[in-house]
Amino acid sequence: MPADRGEPLFLKLRRPNVRFLFLAVLIGGLAGYGAVLFKLILKYMQWVFYRNTGDWLTFAESVPLWMKIAMPTVGGLVVGLVVSFFASEAKGHGVPEVMQAIALRGGRIRKRVAAAKIFASAVTIGSGGSVGREGPMVQIGASIGSSVGQFFHVPSAHMKTMVGCGAAAGIAATFNAPIAGVLFALEIIIGDFGVMQFSPVVLSSVMATAISRYYFGDFPHFDIPSYSIVSLWEYLCYPVLGVVTGFVALAFTNSLYWLEDRSDALPIPEWPKPAIGGAALGAIFAIFPQVFGVGYGAMNQALINQVPFQLMLVLVLVKIAASSVTLGSGGSGGIFAPSLFMGCMTGGAFGYVVHWLFPLHTALPGAYALVAMGGVVAGTTYAPITAILIIFEMTSDYSIILPLMLTCITATVMNSTIQRASIYTTKLLRRGIDIEAGRERHLLSHMLVKEVMTRDFVTIPQSMSLSSLIWTFKTQNAPYLHVMDEEGRLTGIISFRDLRAVLNEDGLEDLLIAQDLATPNPVTVTTDDTLQDALDKITHRGVSQLPVLSTEKQPKLVGTLTELAIDAAYNSATVRAELDEDGNLGR
Known part of the structure; x- marks a missing residue:
């Protein structure tokens, strides 16, 4: 019934x-x-x-x-x-x-x-x-x-x-x-x-x-x-x-x-x-x-x-x-x-x-x-x-x-x-x-990466040993480690998934270094890119985080941007836009 x-x-x-x-x-x-x-x-x-x-x-x-x-x-x-x-x-x-x-x-x-x-x-x-x-x-x-x-x-x-x-x-x-x-x-x-x-x-x-x-x-x-x-x-x-x-x-x-x-x-x-x-x-x-x-x-x-x-x-x-x-x-x-x-x-x-x-x-x-x-x-x-x-x-x-x-x-x-x-x-x-993209793309296209990125990131040298890598992941509680060369340039990224792939292999602690495990040439954004540009890259490459580089002639790593941060920025912008509309529509 x-x-x-x-x-x-x-x-x-x-x-x-x-x-x-x-x-x-x-x-x-x-x-x-x-x-x-x-x-x-x-x-x-x-x-x-x-x-x-x-x-x-x-x-x-x-x-x-x-x-x-x-x-x-x-x-x-x-x-x-x-x-x-x-x-x-x-x-x-x-x-x-x-x-x-x-x-x-x-x-x-x-x-x-x-x-x-x-x-x-x-x-x-x-x-x-x-x-x-x-x-x-x-x-x-x-x-x-x-x-x-x-x-x-x-x-x-x-x-x-x-x-x-x-x-x-x-x-x-x-x-x-x-x-x-x-x-x-x-x-x-x-x-x-x-x-x-x-x-x-x-x-x-x-x-x-x-x-x-x-x-x-x-x-x-x-x-x-x-x-x-x-x-x-x-x-x-x-x-x-x-x-x-x-x-x-x-x-x-x-x-x-x-x-x-x-x-x-x-x-x-x-x-x-x-x-x-x-x-x-x-x-x-x-x-x-x-x-x-x-x-x-x-x-x-x-x-x-x-x-x-x-x-x-x-x-x-x-x-x-x-x-x-x-x-x-x-x-x-x-x-x-x-x-x-x-x-x-x-x-x-x-x-x-x-x-x-x-x-x-x-x-x-x-x-x-x-x-x-x-x-x-x-x-x-x-x-x-x-x-x-x-x-x-x-x-x-x-x-x-x-x-x-x-x-x-x-x-x-x-x-x-x-x-x-x-x-x-x-x-x-x-x-x-x-x-066709609608409200979301319009709002994200008017916000810059530098407004949302976080400066909380971890860098490591290319020569860091596997045992040190394991220790760094344990102590820093970071999802990604950013591998840098001697001149301070970003050369790769290591995720915990990359590390887990070799954890069960014996005898590698003294053989592998950070450069061997890093994903080379990572996808990056600059501080002046829009959040829509960043979201497009995240969606296309299937990653959850992007390194943020400066716009200098020799770009440096200055922060990271996550998909969650983009979502939070979009939600805040939506609320602000609706409040502005409510104030304007009565006129």
């Missing part, structure tokens, strides 16, 4: 796993309303800047040239002030900041981030920034999830699930795509498909989607004709499309961070840089209104085969430039929508080519535009499952699943082979954060 059969229901409902499900519903509800608020503020900002809330292509011709340049400049100035003086986390596309919070701060995000991100992203997009809504909503939802977790004192081990619930809700509410929201959170944010993470994330995503559908309706993001495979030979085209979209994704990633480097190198304060980017954007919008804002209007035209081949090719390059300028200069917004746009135009142009070559065996260009949207998303994020499902849910067209799978997997495999980091993790690596 199960031990808990007689347990009262109210006690079962107080179990941690059940409590997390209730919190997930709460997070989903708050994030859903956050998405509603964000969309309303976004429309309001567009009205403030242009006195119009429709798609840009419907009113672009009526906007005077000076306004096309001035409004993105003013919007950039406002965003620069918000980011510089209120919440620096609101800068950029948002998802890396969420991943960083999970990896290094146990999922804790400052409470002000959600408000700052809503405002900064709404101003960026409303004034014409060539970015998307999903990145802001991921960060807004994650911030809500983190705040709820902190308010209800969720343990650190489960905080990343709370953050993942918010991120899933943000994606689900933004794109009306609950399944993709779940997979995005599990694949990118949490990095774990376990049941304990899956259930709360699903509930949060469903709740946010229900709220979004209540206010904005339940309809596909793109209204397109149904496409189907014309011939089995057509399947051969989609891996090629995966390669093409992969290269476009790489071009976007590298262009974005190249421009970010140029912006960082400018010898001016941070706050006016988005305004400079805004002015450059205005010049682009004056010629190519299709890349203004999110760009769904132009994408819809491409999906129904109404954009010429030459213009599609040009728009791919223009969108890469516009989105890179927006984000690289310090604007706030996501990379999903730009990736969809680039994929749409790339796929459309590719479709024109293959349909011209094989008109009887291939679909119209719109089909390739649709599939390529997922290819560029997968090639930038390295999240093929999310890319496949989000295109499916945004179109409600199951016939594209097989081509999507071929294209997205090809783009992901190719790009991850060429360039290890995705567009998200590249940003973290540039900050010195290896998200």
Whole structure:
């Protein structure tokens, strides 16, 4: 008989796993309303800047040239002030900041981030920034999830699930795509498909989607004709499309961070840089209104085969430039929508080519535009499952699943082979954060060996006899003896295991000396090496202790470093970091 059969229901409902499900519903509800608020503020900002809330292509011709340049400049100035003086986390596309919070701060995000991100992203997009809504909503939802977790004192081990619930809700509410929201959170944010993470994330995503559908309706993001495979030979085209979209994704990633480097190198304060980017954007919008804002209007035209081949090719390059300028200069917004746009135009142009070559065996260009949207998303994020499902849910067209799978997997495999980091993790690596290693590696990489090493060690001469060695081990109680030459240089190490190997041999006391038993050329570290460097050497060589040498031209033995000392230093650093976070998060 199960031990808990007689347990009262109210006690079962107080179990941690059940409590997390209730919190997930709460997070989903708050994030859903956050998405509603964000969309309303976004429309309001567009009205403030242009006195119009429709798609840009419907009113672009009526906007005077000076306004096309001035409004993105003013919007950039406002965003620069918000980011510089209120919440620096609101800068950029948002998802890396969420991943960083999970990896290094146990999922804790400052409470002000959600408000700052809503405002900064709404101003960026409303004034014409060539970015998307999903990145802001991921960060807004994650911030809500983190705040709820902190308010209800969720343990650190489960905080990343709370953050993942918010991120899933943000994606689900933004794109009306609950399944993709779940997979995005599990694949990118949490990095774990376990049941304990899956259930709360699903509930949060469903709740946010229900709220979004209540206010904005339940309809596909793109209204397109149904496409189907014309011939089995057509399947051969989609891996090629995966390669093409992969290269476009790489071009976007590298262009974005190249421009970010140029912006960082400018010898001016941070706050006016988005305004400079805004002015450059205005010049682009004056010629190519299709890349203004999110760009769904132009994408819809491409999906129904109404954009010429030459213009599609040009728009791919223009969108890469516009989105890179927006984000690289310090604007706030996501990379999903730009990736969809680039994929749409790339796929459309590719479709024109293959349909011209094989008109009887291939679909119209719109089909390739649709599939390529997922290819560029997968090639930038390295999240093929999310890319496949989000295109499916945004179109409600199951016939594209097989081509999507071929294209997205090809783009992901190719790009991850060429360039290890995705567009998200590249940003973290540039900050010195290896998200795959996480919190431990980051903390250890910021501590030096000289801060932790001990100067308690035993040295012996190379010529010491075996009998003296035995006596030294007995009297010094040291795990290792460090063998030195006549000039005071370390030449080897003797452990008790080395000594025990010859203890049972008779007649060796007067034959063997320390140099005969020592392990020559031991692995060492210097005082200026990081603890992560030392731990890597300990792990790779299978030792528990390393000699520490000075950094002089003629290095000398100055101490030893043990694995236990590294563990203790890491634990202390973790406590200090959490105390600092607790002090900062309330602001």
